[in-house]
């Protein structure tokens with residue numbers, strides 16, 4: 001299953017470039033901006049340039065700035081949240097290289113909120129200090145617009161889907177892509193390829209992610225034999241706005257931080273029955289509590305009551321959320337906001353070293369599609385924009401070692417795919433529905449095996465000539481679902497975001513990463529010493 005389409009490299013148009021960067025979120029844009037100083041850059045993105053998870057980020061970006069904060073504290077908060085599976089070295093890199101990267105963004109003209117001339121630092125769940133820099137509740141948009149404005153010289157291809165990686169002798173040689181407007185397939189031969197394709201929230205029916213997050217980069221790399229890591233860990237956000245049209249707009253934790261209260265169908269505040277931190281308990285605890293309340297009620301959501309937060313303060317601090325809620329006809333002084341959990345952030349992904357390089361030479365992965373080891377079994381809020389920023393910077397720095405190589409195109413071809421008409425939308429819906437039901441917030445051996453049986457039954461998805469966006473995304477969703485389910489079945493314990501009713505406790509024996517290469521799945525032999533108990 002190494003390629004997704006039939007093609008012959010001798011018969012398609014081709015280009016050459018030092019760098020191919022795939023994806024236009026924070027990781028891809030930052031990489032493109034830095035790489036253009038060292039060589040020619042092709043930036044390919046499957047939708048419009050600004051469409052990504054990054055553009056939707058609300059809360060902010062974590063960074064130690066205050067005199068009363070410390071690197072040690074941010075490192076420990078990250079490792080504690082990661083539930084024993086963070087790689088300490090990677091976390092140290094993330095935290096210590098944050099200030100210089102943030103300073104660079106500010107120097108580029110990106111505006112974060114200030115108070116008395118200093119950066120205003122917010123607090124989010126599980127951080128022990130105020131260290132979240134933000135731009136209103138549209139931090140992502142501010143960063144993305146800022147980075148897009150400095151891309152002069154980069155060759156940008158919007159509406160261009162990367163279909164396959166071209167790899168020879170474990171060295172990346174380029175990519176096969178399709179211009180979705182012109183309907184044309186082409187190749188870019190390159191010295192360095194950087195995958196910055198984001199997460200995979202669309203594995204589940206309910207997600208805060210835009211429709212671009214379908215696990216493409218993970219699937220592209222896996223099909224060429226790159227090692228994947230921590231594939232069982234998906235973080236669910238407890239409070240997404242429960243829109244009737246299926247949209248799950250994120251309602252940031254910061255609102256619960258300001259005093260928002262969760263109430264069940266009967267209007268009863270329920271979090272005190274589940275955790276001593278009430279509404280600010282860890283995300284997985286709040287998500288499971290909400291599911292438990294929903295299962296006892298006749299509605300498929302609970303309520304967020306923000307009537308105790310001053311309306312003008314709410315409007316000023318959370319302008320996008322206020323606008324969204326108001327459009328739904330909700331008056332926050334009188335009405336409750338319907339919320340439910342939704343898939344939000346993927347901790348698992350393509351295994352990389354500290355420079356973002358994967359197990360394939362010249363192929364880098366950064367941002368949410370990568371697994372650098374900083375997020376462990378559960379991500380600490382506001383660390384993901386930071387991970388995309390810090391590790392894409394390191395990737396460009398490291399990748400210079402390939403720039404003296406010569407680009408020598410090879411002959412690549414494939415003809416094992418079948419052109420068939422199948423109900424792509426129907427299959428995609430079924431997969432997402434079953435993933436939500438069986439591999440979502442609550443898992444068990446039975447539910448995971450049910451999912452694996454469905455995947456086995458629909459193995460034909462792997463053999464379809466996936467030459468358009470819908471088919472190619474279905475293929476990626478299929479592959480990532482399979483690896484997530486296999487890993488979740490192997491992890492016979494509950495840890496971080498992974499919860500199993502048949503193994504509800506954490507088990508020290510399982511404090512190991514699960515790795516995948518092809519259809520081989522195994523525990524990493526390394527010993528991890530990064531657990532912090534509080």
Ligand SMILES: Cc1cc2nc3c(=O)[nH]c(=O)nc-3n(C[C@H](O)[C@H](O)[C@H](O)COP(=O)(O)OP(=O)(O)OC[C@H]3O[C@@H](n4cnc5c(N)ncnc54)[C@H](O)[C@@H]3O)c2cc1C
Pocket residue numbers: 022023024025026027028044045046047049051052053054055056057058059060061062139140160161162163196197198199208209210212213216217250344345366367368369381382383384385386388
């Ligand atoms: C609603 C919401 C709020 C969030 N709030 C925060 C926050 O406050 N702080 C924080 O730290 N994190 C937050 N996160 C998480 C954070 O936004 C993401 O983890 C991060 O932005 C990922 O960045 P990225 O560059 O890796 O990927 P993305 O920003 O998702 O970009 C991926 C890009 O790859 C492109 N792409 C994908 N597949 C292909 C393909 N086959 N070919 C070509 N292009 C492709 C996509 O079109 C997209 O441009 C939030 C996430 C969401 C959804």
